[in-house]
Amino acid sequence: MSSRLSILYDTIRWEEKALFDAAKTKGVDAKMVDCKNLFVNLDKSKEDFGTVIQRCVSYYRSLHSTAALEGKEVNVINSLNTSIFAGNKLFTHMLLVKHGIPTPFSAVAFSEDAALGLLEKRGYPMVLKPTIGSWGRMIALLKDRDSAQGIMETRERMYPIYQVYYLEEFVNRPPRDIRAIMIEDRVVAAIYRYSGDGQWKTNMALGGRAEECKITKELEDVCVKAKNAVQGQIVGIDLMESKEKGLVVHEINNTTEYKNTVRVTGVDIPALMIDYAIKSRK
Ligand SMILES: Nc1ncnc2c1ncn2[C@@H]1O[C@H](COP(=O)(O)OP(=O)(O)O)[C@@H](O)[C@H]1O
Numbered sequence: 001m002s003s004r005l006s007i008l009y010d011t012i013r014w015e016e017k018a019l020f021d022a023a024k025t026k027g028v029d030a031k032m033v034d035c036k037n038l039f040v041n042l043d044k045s046k047e048d049f050g051t052v053i054q055r056c057v058s059y060y061r062s063l064h065s066t067a068a069l070e071g072k073e074v075n076v077i078n079s080l081n082t083s084i085f086a087g088n089k090l091f092t093h094m095l096l097v098k099h100g101i102p103t104p105f106s107a108v109a110f111s112e113d114a115a116l117g118l119l120e121k122r123g124y125p126m127v128l129k130p131t132i133g134s135w136g137r138m139i140a141l142l143k144d145r146d147s148a149q150g151i152m153e154t155r156e157r158m159y160p161i162y163q164v165y166y167l168e169e170f171v172n173r174p175p176r177d178i179r180a181i182m183i184e185d186r187v188v189a190a191i192y193r194y195s196g197d198g199q200w201k202t203n204m205a206l207g208g209r210a211e212e213c214k215i216t217k218e219l220e221d222v223c224v225k226a227k228n229a230v231q232g233q234i235v236g237i238d239l240m241e242s243k244e245k246g247l248v249v250h251e252i253n254n255t256t257e258y259k260n261t262v263r264v265t266g267v268d269i270p271a272l273m274i275d276y277a278i279k280s281r282k
């Protein structure tokens with residue numbers, strides 16, 4: 001018998017468990033599908049997943065399982081396009097710029113020398129980010145030529161994606177950012193994330209602290225535009241409050257975590273996600 005809904009995962013976090021529980025509470029026929037046990041025939045045969053909520057942590061596993069299933073006409077949330085666009089900070093940035101959404105100044109260089117040249121021209125500090133990644137990992141604040149050279153030298157020995165030098169202005173902001181959870185056309189909940197002791201990054205994975213953030217019209221407007229720019233359905237939008245530019249979007253998460261947002265705001269995000277997934281069935 002085919003399920004109406006599948007939660008595709010590779011690690012069960014609070015989020016995946018809460019989704020499954022929400023489906024059960026609503027009487028929705030849902031199953032948990034471990035992507036690590038999955039094989040998919042890449043032909044025109046029918047698949048039995050119902051709507052798939054893509055929750056894999058691994059970037060490549062998530063992207064490729066979405067491509068395989070969506071290619072076989074399975075309804076996957078978020079779509080392949082969104083996974084491609086939002087999964088890469090440079091791709092996201094270009095779409096934000098194209099759609100006129102405020103975002104930090106960014107530039108890209110394709111060798112260590114070119115990146116150093118860019119930094120000399122633009123001035124320190126700047127933030128160096130891998131174009132693919134999360135939890136604040138490998139994001140470095142380059143304060144001067146010495147530290148920049150040291151950090152980039154180690155990147156030169158890594159997988160080629162780390163030799164794409166994506167640099168952002170260091171945004172002049174309070175010691176917090178905003179995480180807004182969007183489902184369809186609505187910001188359903190938002191939090192401020194304050195950086196932990198001795199940290200400048202505000203990721204909860206790095207010991208950040210969360211507080212409820214009021215959803216203003218300004219916040220909602222920027223988030224709707226950002227979500228549309230990446231063709232998203234359920235996304236977590238990261239913004240900063242730039243002292244010069246106002247709200248700027250710096251990241252869109254296509255398999256967003258929301259445990260702390262639920263804890264702090266009391267909004268039942270998993271239940272809203274299930275409602276949307278059922279409604280979006282093709
Ligand atoms: N340009 C920037 N200026 C100041 N702080 C930044 C900048 N970019 C990111 N940060 C901080 O670092 C955190 C992680 O950056 P982000 O781009 O969201 O990457 P990740 O995918 O690892 O979460 C942000 O939540 C924010 O606190």
Ligand SMILES: [Mg+2]
Nearest residue numbers: 135136238251
């Ligand atoms: Mg982030």
